[in-house]
Every structure is written in structure tokens, then in C-alpha cells.
Amino acid sequence: MSFDPVFSFGTVAAAALIGLGFSHAIDGMYPQPRGPAVLTEMVTLAPGSFDHPQPGEFLRDNHPAAAPVAKETIETPLEIMRFQVTASDYDRCVLDGTCKPADANLAGYVPVTGVSFLDAQAYANWLSARTGETWRLPTDVEWAYAAGERFHADIEGGDGDSADPARRWLTQYRTEAALGRKPDPEPRSLGAFGANSKGVADIAGNVWEWTATCYAHATMSSDSTLIASSISNCGVHVVEGFHRTYMSNFIRDGKSGGCAVGTPPDNLGFRLVHERGGFLQAALRRLGLT
Amino acid sequence: MLTRREALLGSVLTAAAVAAIGSTPAMAAVTDVAELPREKVTLVAPPFVHAHDQVAKSGPKIVEFTMKIEEKPMVIDADGTQLNAMTYNGSIPGPLMVVHEGDYLELTLINPDTNTLAHNIDFHAATGGLGGGALTLINPGEQVTLRFKATRSGTFVYHCAPGGAMIPWHVVSGMSGAVMVLPRDGLRDEKGKPVRYDRIYYIGENDFYIPRDEQGKFKKYDSAGDNYDDTVKVMRGLVPTHVVFNGNAGSLTGENAMKAKVGETVLIVHSQANRDTRPHLIGGHGDFVWEHGKFGNPPAKDLETWFIRGGSAGAALYAFRQPGVYAYVNHNLIEAVELGATAHFTVDGKWDDDLMMQVEPPKAIAS
Numbered sequence: 001m002s003f004d005p006v007f008s009f010g011t012v013a014a015a016a017l018i019g020l021g022f023s024h025a026i027d028g029m030y031p032q033p034r035g036p037a038v039l040t041e042m043v044t045l046a047p048g049s050f051d052h053p054q055p056g057e058f059l060r061d062n063h064p065a066a067a068p069v070a071k072e073t074i075e076t077p078l079e080i081m082r083f084q085v086t087a088s089d090y091d092r093c094v095l096d097g098t099c100k101p102a103d104a105n106l107a108g109y110v111p112v113t114g115v116s117f118l119d120a121q122a123y124a125n126w127l128s129a130r131t132g133e134t135w136r137l138p139t140d141v142e143w144a145y146a147a148g149e150r151f152h153a154d155i156e157g158g159d160g161d162s163a164d165p166a167r168r169w170l171t172q173y174r175t176e177a178a179l180g181r182k183p184d185p186e187p188r189s190l191g192a193f194g195a196n197s198k199g200v201a202d203i204a205g206n207v208w209e210w211t212a213t214c215y216a217h218a219t220m221s222s223d224s225t226l227i228a229s230s231i232s233n234c235g236v237h238v239v240e241g242f243h244r245t246y247m248s249n250f251i252r253d254g255k256s257g258g259c260a261v262g263t264p265p266d267n268l269g270f271r272l273v274h275e276r277g278g279f280l281q282a283a284l285r286r287l288g289l290t
Numbered sequence: 291m292l293t294r295r296e297a298l299l300g301s302v303l304t305a306a307a308v309a310a311i312g313s314t315p316a317m318a319a320v321t322d323v324a325e326l327p328r329e330k331v332t333l334v335a336p337p338f339v340h341a342h343d344q345v346a347k348s349g350p351k352i353v354e355f356t357m358k359i360e361e362k363p364m365v366i367d368a369d370g371t372q373l374n375a376m377t378y379n380g381s382i383p384g385p386l387m388v389v390h391e392g393d394y395l396e397l398t399l400i401n402p403d404t405n406t407l408a409h410n411i412d413f414h415a416a417t418g419g420l421g422g423g424a425l426t427l428i429n430p431g432e433q434v435t436l437r438f439k440a441t442r443s444g445t446f447v448y449h450c451a452p453g454g455a456m457i458p459w460h461v462v463s464g465m466s467g468a469v470m471v472l473p474r475d476g477l478r479d480e481k482g483k484p485v486r487y488d489r490i491y492y493i494g495e496n497d498f499y500i501p502r503d504e505q506g507k508f509k510k511y512d513s514a515g516d517n518y519d520d521t522v523k524v525m526r527g528l529v530p531t532h533v534v535f536n537g538n539a540g541s542l543t544g545e546n547a548m549k550a551k552v553g554e555t556v557l558i559v560h561s562q563a564n565r566d567t568r569p570h571l572i573g574g575h576g577d578f579v580w581e582h583g584k585f586g587n588p589p590a591k592d593l594e595t596w597f598i599r600g601g602s603a604g605a606a607l608y609a610f611r612q613p614g615v616y617a618y619v620n621h622n623l624i625e626a627v628e629l630g631a632t633a634h635f636t637v638d639g640k641w642d643d644d645l646m647m648q649v650e651p652p653k654a655i656a657s
């Protein structure tokens with residue numbers, strides 16, 4: 001395992017400059033536009049372990065069960081964007097003819113919104129090709145790690161009652177209703193929701209974020225939280241924010257595609273992870289060769 | 291496609307969600323159901339209906355059906371306009387399932403991994419669990435079995451309802467069908483006298499919303515997901531581009547026209563999962579019409595046109611008295627003629643001059 005030794009847990013470690021010929025200066029939380037390139041501030045998180053409620057739907061003994069909590073480990077430093085991808089960053093990809101224009105008509109240093117999983121992926125691919133580096137959506141585990149104390153799992157209905165499936169539906173419905181979150185549709189400028197203890201900004205604000213993790217139906221063995229079998233549906237991906245939810249890849253408007261009882265995602269956006277070592281190493285890592 | 295947390299009806303319900311998967315709580319709850327006789331029925335594509343008894347020959351049973359969900363492109367008009375269809379069992383509408391009141395309908399729903407979306411089924415004939423929608427949400431590669439008791443008789447819509455914005459989109463992509471729950475002792479007229487049918491046809495009416503390009507031509511998409519954004523925009527206008535019977539503007543005409551003979555009684559079941567319609571048999575009538583489709587109510591008699599509410603299925607019984615070609619239409623004639631909602635019956639038999647004759651053929655106006 002080799003990695004860049006420059007990192008520090010929870011604070012900014014590296015400011016990565018993406019794009020072309022551009023000053024390294026960063027002042028404060030709001031990078032200013034200076035010419036055609038993209039400046040992306042990164043946060044590098046030290047490796048670590050944490051307990052994580054798994055995403056998806058779970059069955060035990062043929063009835064729904066609460067999501068099992070598993071110990072997850074981030075083994076190498078995780079380099080993730082401090083802010084969500086901005087409307088102006090995304091526009092460069094649109095101008096390049098690669099990305100589809102976002103549904104939201106916002107410009108400048110606000111998060112891009114009105115983008116689907118497919119759009120987010122297209123942007124990551126474009127950025128990777130543009131920079132010769134590997135940029136990708138974080139997995140659910142990586143996002144949760146970066147979100148730290150601001151991570152919220154699914155609105156949980158708890159273990160199902162085999163004699164009464166309705167009980168779980170009512171529990172979940174009431175839990176969600178009780179959250180009482182009001183719609184907050186207008187995206188704010190970068191950093192408006194502040195940073196978490198790890199220095200990552202705007203986590204769980206009013207822009208939900210796409211991840212690379214597929215929705216799954218999993219069956220647990222009856223006596224443990226181990227997953228016996230799982231069927232994933234990669235037409236639907238995990239979306240993170242005020243709570244974790246699941247959306248079809250092509251949904252761009254979280255309100256119509258979204259959750260329930262007053263807590264649908266206000267907006268859909270994303271941030272990316274930067275893979276160290278570029279394409280080759282990333283490919284090797286995916287194949288489990290490093 | 292899904293998703294579990296996608297709200298029903300614009301963010302009201304998370305339930306569709308939740309339970310999903312292969313949970314079959316009914317199994318555990320009702321012990322004596324297990325003792326009931328079982329019958330396995332193979333479904334047939336509309337307008338045809340699987341063989342069934344009009345009067346039940348024995349006590350309640352469990353009637354088993356299997357449907358495979360197929361996502362595939364389908365042509366919906368003579369110009370070759372393509373819908374990225376989502377179907378129950380490969381047809382639009384899905385097949386009609388017939389049981390008797392007091393029977394248990396047990397459906398195994400299969401979502402093959404060649405599909406891309408999550409689907410489920412909401413039976414208007416079923417009680418609780420969002421009509422079964424809450425217990426049947428399946429990803430590609432999964433199957434689920436649901437059983438419900440047919441507690442009331444009538445014709446009832448079923449449709450896909452996988453949460454939030456997915457619901458109307460799946461329905462206008464073709465995912466609806468109907469169940470007919472017959473009274474155990476069969477159909478009765480308004481005086482309680484038994485009535486029978488010699489033939490039954492099932493017509494599912496669909497409104498489609500196909501996006502157009504800059505030139506006004508209908509657009510074609512590689513997959514359902516690709517059309518979603520554009521289609522929703524057309525859907526929100528509430529003006530369908532197509533209103534058709536059985537999935538295609540000409541599906542029940544020509545070679546495929548429905549057939550009957552003079553003297554035969556035909557039961558026409560008509561469903562519309564999304565939008566109101568008003569069937570009319572040109573040159574015929576509805577002898578007995580269950581406009582709401584519910585056989586616990588006496589049928590209306592001698593109707594000229596009947597009204598099927600969006601989200602319901604109705605039934606009309608008619609004995610053909612005259613041979614010829616009959617058009618069966620949605621009597622908004624713009625929808626019938628311009629948008630596609632026309633079917634035909636060809637009826638063989640002997641013409642009855644008493645009912646109609648041309649006393650004098652057309653000729654110059656006598657002055």
C-alpha cells in the first residue's frame with residue numbers, strides 16, 4: 001500500500017488543481033473564477049474504520065429487517081472534493097459537448113443541481129479524460145466516511161413483524177413525518193452549509209449527492225447480521241444527504257423521484273473522489289492487485 | 291423503477307418502498323388457506339381470456355398465475371412510432387386474470403435480469419399493503435409471490451406502482467391490466483336472473499405520451515430511462531399523443547378484429563388505468579353494463595355509451611343481433627379516429643330486416 005504521505009485527518013491536506021494553467025492560490029472557502037480552468041479544493045482523509053449501517057433493503061426469515069451495521073475500513077487516504085461540483089465546473093463539460101445541460105439554470109459558484117447519476121458519471125469521465133487522472137463518484141462507504149458526524153442513514157422502519165407487515169410501514173412513515181424537514185429548494189453558494197469536523201463542506205445541506213453504490217436487496221442469515229445473498233439493481237443508486245435514499249439513474253429532480261413525507265431531496269448534485277496514482281493504479285486497485 | 295423511498299403520489303407514502311421483496315406474510319397468517327385446492331392457470335394475451343368457469347363448480351380455491359415483466363420497444367401506431375414499453379407478460383395491457391369471489395389469487399411476478407427497472411404490482415381488487423404494491427417491489431433478477439383474497443366481485447385494474455414519479459411513468463409505458471372476480475354463482479341481470487356469455491374479450495385502453503423532436507416527429511429512444519425526462523414533460527401537459535386499445539392503434543382491427551356471431555352474447559371488459567374513457571359500440575348497445583365494473587351492483591340496461599373512470603375497469607354484455615362490421619370506440623371521436631382508440635368486431639349471421647333496412651337507396655332528391 002503506497003500513498004502520498006501528505007494528509008491530515010479531518011482537515012484540508014491538499015488542494016488539487018484540476019485543469020489547465022491556473023494559480024495555486026486558494027483563499028478561504030470560496031474559490032474565485034480566474035479564467036477557463038477548474039479549481040477544485042480537495043480534502044484528504046486519513047485511513048480509518050467506522051461502523052456503518054448498510055444501504056439497501058434487508059430481509060431476515062422472509063421479512064424486512066433493519067439495516068445491519070458493519071465495520072467498514074478506508075484503507076488508503078481518501079481524497080474527496082471539499083465542495084460539491086459547481087454549476088460552472090459542470091458547464092465546462094457541457095460546453096465541451098460531453099455533458100447534457102443540467103436541469104437547473106444556475107451558474108457560477110453554486111453546486112450544480114438537476115443532474116442525474118448518468119450526468120454525474122459523464123462529468124467524472126470527462127474530467128478524468130481532461131486531466132489524465134481518475135475522478136469518480138464516491139461509494140456509499142466513502143461518502144459516509146467523509147460525511148462523518150453529518151452522515152444519516154436510511155429512515156429506518158426497524159425490524160419487520162412477520163405477523164404484521166403494516167407495523168413497519170407505519171413506523172417508518174411516522175419517523176419520516178416527525179423529522180418535519182421543510183422544503184429548501186434554492187441552492188446556496190459553496191460553503192453555505194459549513195464544514196463538518198473533517199473539513200468537508202455542505203454535507204447534508206439542500207443538495208443530495210449521487211454515489212457509485214448500487215441499490216440492493218439483501219437476505220441476512222437468520223442468526224446474524226451477515227448477508228447471505230444479495231441482488232443489486234444498478235439502475236438505481238444510493239443518494240446521500242439529509243438522509244440516505246435510492247434513486248433511478250436517470251432522475252434529475254429529486255423532488256419527483258424522491259423520498260417521502262416532506263423529506264424528498266431538494267436537489268440532486270454530486271462531488272467526486274480523486275484516485276491517487278492515476279488510471280493504471282486505479283485499475284489495478286479495482287482488480288485487487290495492489 | 292423504484293424506489294423504495296420514492297414517494298407514492300408525489301411524496302406521500304414511503305410504504306411501497308419498504309417491504310418490497312419476497313416477504314409473504316400471508317402464508318404464515320392464514321393457516322387453513324394452505325388446505326385449499328390449487329389451480330394453476332396459464333395466462334393468454336389480450337383481447338383473449340384464459341378458459342374459466344362462469345359459475346364456480348366448487349368451493350374457494352387458490353388460483354395460481356405467473357407473469358413475467360418485459361421491458362421492450364413496441365410499435366404503437368401505423369407510422370411505426372415506438373414506445374419503450376414496460377409490460378406484464380409481454381402484452382399491453384397485461385393479461386386478464388379471472389377468479390371467483392372468495393378465491394385466493396396467487397401471483398408470481400418475475401422481473402428477469404434482462405430488464406433495467408424495478409417493478410411491482412398494485413391490484414385494485416386486493417386489500418391492504420397498497421394493493422400488494424408494498425410487498426411486490428422487485429429488482430431485475432428477482433421474483434416475488436403475492437396472494438390476496440378476492441373479497442368482492444367485479445372487474446378491477448392492476449398496475450405497476452413502484453413509487454413516486456415512477457408510478458405514472460410506468461403506467462403510461464404500458465404496465466396495467468385487469469382482474470375479473472366473478473360472483474361464485476355467475477353474473478346476474480338487474481332482476482337477479484342469471485346471465486351468461488358465449489365469448490369474452492378484454493380491451494385495455496392506454497394513453498401514451500411520446501415526445502417529439504424539433505420537426506414535430508416522434509422521437510425514438512434506446513431505452514426507457516433515456517425517454518424519462520422528455521416523456522414526463524409531455525405527460526405533465528395531460529394531452530396524450532396516442533389513445534389506443536391493446537397497445538397499438540390498429541391492434542384490434544383487420545385480421546385481429548374481434549369476432550362474434552349473430553345470437554352470441556359477448557362480455558367486453560374494458561380497463562383504463564390512468565384516464566377516463568367512454569366506450570361505445572357503433573350500431574350496437576350495452577344490454578347489461580356494469581359501468582363501475584362491480585358485479586355486486588345491478589347492471590344498467592340498454593346503454594348507448596358507458597363511462598369507465600380512469601383507474602377502473604368496467605364490463606358490458608351484449609348479444610349481437612345483426613351481422614356486419616362494428617366499430618368499438620372511445621366515443622371521444624377525436625381520440626377514436628385521430629389518436630387510435632378504435633377496435634372492430636366482425637359479426638357473421640343472417641341480416642334481420644325487421645331491425646333495419648334501407649327502404650330506398652340513395653338517389654337524386656325528389657322535387
Ligand SMILES: [Cu+2]
Nearest residue numbers: 409450460465
Ligand atoms: Cu413497472
